[in-house]
Amino acid sequence: MSFRDRKSASAIGREENRLVAIIGLFIVLFIVLYAARPKIESLDAFIDCPGCANSTKTHPGDDTTGSLPTINVRVKNTGQTRATVVRANSLLYSADPDGIPLRMISSSGYQVPFILSSNSEALLSQTICEMDLYEMREPTPARQFGRTFFKGEITYRGSLWFPVTTNFCFEYGRPSPSKAERWTACSI
Secondary structure, three states: OOHHHHHHHHHHHHHHHHHHHHHHHHHHHHHHHHHOOOOEEEEEEEEEOOOOOEOOEOOOOOOOOOOOOEEEEEEEEOOOOOEEEEEEEEEEEEEOOOOOEEEEEEEEEOOOOEEEOOOOEEEEEEEOOHHHHHHHHOOEOOEOOOEEEEEEEEEEEOOOOOEEEEEEEEEEEOOOOOOOOEEEEOOO
């Protein structure tokens, strides 16, 4: 093997080593970004009714503030990097005792995009009619809601720009003499 052939083989070996190093660097970068990705989780849901004299009871027409009641869900980015929310929507509906949907009460799409920084929270609010809130809390025999669900989905992108969709689901529990009004997490 001549000097020129050895020099050529050495150059090819160096190029291969550079290529392996660059590929390895991209793999490490991908693993680091994947491990630090954002993760949006729903924390809780609650009703906000500024026009209600009593927080658990509202009678249609009692509102003196002009504000409609809202159903809210708090979401949190528990990941290490920020998330850009690109789509978010929710649906409030009544269901029979077996959970089969009967009537859509309200649906909402939220204004996107918005950024949710690492370890920060956001509130997604959906307005509802006072009459629907009243019937959720004090159902009449003619129009009784068996169960009420608040479901939705949030699609976001993180540092890798792949869209990720997370769902949330809460079931409403009516106030009673022994229990306060509550929303409990449910399976999707």
